[in-house]
Amino acid sequence: MGLEQEDVEKLDQIVRRNRPLHRGDHLFREGSPFQALYIVKTGSVKTYAPSEEGGEQVLGFHLPGELIGLDAIENERHNCSAKVLETSAVCEIPFGEFEELSTRIPSLQHQMYRLLSREIGHDEEMLTLLGKKNAEERLAAFLLSLSKRFKRRGFSPSDFYLSMSRHEIGSYLGLAVETVSRLFTRFQEEGLLKVERKHIQLLDIDRLRGILDRDANRGSRRQST
Amino acid sequence: MGLEQEDVEKLDQIVRRNRPLHRGDHLFREGSPFQALYIVKTGSVKTYAPSEEGGEQVLGFHLPGELIGLDAIENERHNCSAKVLETSAVCEIPFGEFEELSTRIPSLQHQMYRLLSREIGHDEEMLTLLGKKNAEERLAAFLLSLSKRFKRRGFSPSDFYLSMSRHEIGSYLGLAVETVSRLFTRFQEEGLLKVERKHIQLLDIDRLRGILDRDANRGSRRQST
DNA sequence: AGTCACTGTTGATCTGCATCAAGTTCCTTT
DNA sequence: AAAGGAACTTGATGCAGATCAACAGTGACT
Secondary structure, eight states: OOOOHHHHHHHHHHOEEOOOBOTTOEEEOTTSBOOEEEEEEESOEEEEEEOTTSBEEEEEEEOTTOEEOGGGTTTTBOSSEEEESSSBEEEEEEHHHHHHHHHHOHHHHHHHHHHHHHHHHHHHHHHHHHHHOOHHHHHHHHHHHHHHHHHHTTSOSSEEEOOSOHHHHHHHHTOOHHHHHHHHHHHHHTTSEEEETTEEEESOHHHHHHHHHHHHHHTTSSSBO | OOOOHHHHHHHHHHOEEOOOBOTTOEEEOTTSBOOEEEEEEESOEEEEEEOTTSBEEEEEEEOTTOEEOGGGTTTTBOSSEEEESSSBEEEEEEHHHHHHHHHHOHHHHHHHHHHHHHHHHHHHHHHHHHHHOOHHHHHHHHHHHHHHHHHHTTSOSSEEEOOSOHHHHHHHHTOOHHHHHHHHHHHHHTTSEEEETTEEEESOHHHHHHHHHHHHHHTTSSSBO
16 A cells, blocks of 8 residues: 555554454444454454444445444544454454554555545445435445455455345445345346345446436436536 | 644644635535645535536535545545635645644644544434434434534524525435425424524524434334344 | 526425335244 | 244335425525
8 A cells, every 4th residue: 555565564563363253243332442443354344323222324334455443533432333244354453553653654644544535435425325316326336336345355346245134235225125125126137137145146237337327317407506 | 632832833834824715616626636625714615526417415514613625635636526605714734734744743643533533423424314314303413513513613503594505405414405495494383493594593402402312213113133 | 676596485296215014035943 | 854033025005205386585787
């Protein structure tokens, strides 16, 4: 990421590699004190905001290479919970040590600014998704996002397993479980993908993208400046 | 914010105070190169993601003391546009200089991490708002947020002017203009507030809060783990 | 003072998705 | 292998809020 070899080593020294976590384990819970950032090495993690009696809003799904816990820096408490979706390896970066290191390595500080900024940008994209897009567009965007992220990490961008439930997808996208289920069925009927429970094969990524573009136009007759 | 006097002065030296901006002026536009962060001194600014033919998703309203442009650090381009809603004074902080300064002042770096983190936390709250709350709750949350922010800056928390249009509020909250308008009328009928065009008086803040809490429960029968 | 354009309000109607209901399949436990 | 319960699917129905339509208030520019 633009760091010198020796800097990488210093960073490497403060990273803690824990033993693997299992489905259902928590990295942290809402309200617990903030001590470290986490990086997913393998597997996947969801973050979510629990509400009083058991309800939850899923805030994100985190795949290998992605950082978790950035929203806790501000008030030194976690604002959301993080739960492991499948057997996963997760590294821990004690934030105090990291911060101290980043004062001494400007490029590390720079990367950290960028990472935080990227997270903000991503959240803003989600705001547009939830504010303006219909169900179909939301699911298409979700699948394309997964596809892109798998691809970046060297996995197949068109053939993968979902580690999250339909319910969790629905919560993330602001949709009911039933709607998600029906959309998968419909997308399959239309030849966009093949779905068998958790196993997804994207058959026509271009047409999936088309769903997004098409409706980006549709939605803009109202809501204009 | 926990900075030493001399550090404040150093920061002060790189801040640029521009002449006042007027309604409709842009601080920056989507796609333009990122050069500085902006702080609202007086007035208000909206950030929004323009879509092809004139549509837009309002991403935020920024009041005095609030920072704008954090989402542009990552790829050194702005991902959204920022437009002034009323005559406003806005300071500019050239990011290159700021970043350099923050490598030399650890507490400044710390504050910057916190600010970025706070923004992420705020966006995540908005995700929950858009994902799970109904129209009534959204508007209540919006008004309470404004109230809190005015209060913090020493303005009245219960009597203020909206610098944004109903349309912009609707876009921000993922609602149609008409819905926003009807809700204002309803809230007024219920004695929650008094509204006369842009002038708002909150008459029963506790009951407004109640709207949020009440429905936090209501919404959680579904969407449970 | 009159015209125009914009912003906001209100009423009527429509619709996408939530909700309710009833299976079916899969997975875990014993 | 049986039983119980998640997770998922599919169909029927309902409703919150979008959309359509009409109009009123406001302010800017002649």
